[in-house]
């Protein structure tokens with residue numbers, strides 16, 4: 202029998218979420234961020250669902266190649282930029298735009314062979330301190346880029362570190378306010394479109410929508426705002442992860458379940474075994490008590506999540522049968538809830554689904 206573990210990707214939810222982003226940023230173009238294989242939902246699948254986006258954002262040139270091979274002709278932006286001179290002919294050939302965030306890239310662009318002008322997104326480091334030029338250097342970098350024959354249109358961009366703290370919070374949001382101020386100051390008077398907002402900023406920093414918004418997580422229905430789920434913002438989860446019960450065993454009071462015997466049965470009880478584990482991408486860190494759905498009811502994981510299997514306390518579902526569907530996350534059980542329990546965010550959960558999980562579209 203094939204493993205019953207599957208990830209169902211909800212195409213309508215992806216489209217709905219793009220619509221929600223457009224409602225919240227009505228004056229902005231939308232770059233759908235599809236890096237990490239579309240946050241684990243499948244790069245080509247997501248891009249085909251989101252052909253209504255104005256561009257796609259990727260983190261690897263190989264992803265841009267896959268999108269073009271799939272016949273997608275939208276603009277594509279390489280968010281982490283190019284690394285070596287050989288990337289430039291590939292960018293040109295694929296018609297891909299690139300982020301420029303480092304002096305080493307300026308040299309490569311200056312020495313580029315003659316050819317099509319490459320649109321560049323000049324990244325300003327306004328406080329995230331990951332990628333980007335220091336604010337005081339932006340004018341000089343812009344002038345250098347503008348003078349290069351290899352460089353086409355220049356878009357000015359930055360990335361927020363803490364936009365999950367919303368603008369309307371009386372006690373939070375200081376870093377984002379400061380990043381916005383620094384960005385405007387560093388780019389004042391320069392020509393070109395502007396882009397600042399990731400998903401959380403689309404949801405909570407309306408004034409930062411500018412010319413281009415760059416949502417990722419929101420398109421997949423995921424929230425990064427503590428204590429919330431995508432549904433709180435009108436978003437719909439784009440993935441259901443499910444499997445089946447392959448055994449139900451009655452275990453005696455006092456017996457322990459699974460590796461290292463971390464969970465002891467308080468009474469004689471039914472223990473379900475579901476065909477999913479960390480080998481499928483379900484987080485091993487999910488502690489006992491993390492909910493899953495059996496017959497529409499929440500039951501707790503018990504014992505350690507193992508590679509292929511997990512064990513469930515079925516006392517709350519006495520009518521459960523071998524073969525019943527088990528939902529790990531989806532519209533009825535937000536990935537954010539599981540992420541909270543496992544000490545991570547929903548993004549990491551969907552990105553971590555492994556290759557042996559069968560993907561289905563619905």
Ligand SMILES: *Cc1c(COP(=O)(O)O)cnc(C)c1O
Nearest residue numbers: 234280360399400415416417418
């Ligand atoms: C990943 C990424 C985004 C999207 O972030 P979300 O939180 O998923 O919306 C936007 N911009 C850049 C530069 C990114 O790297």
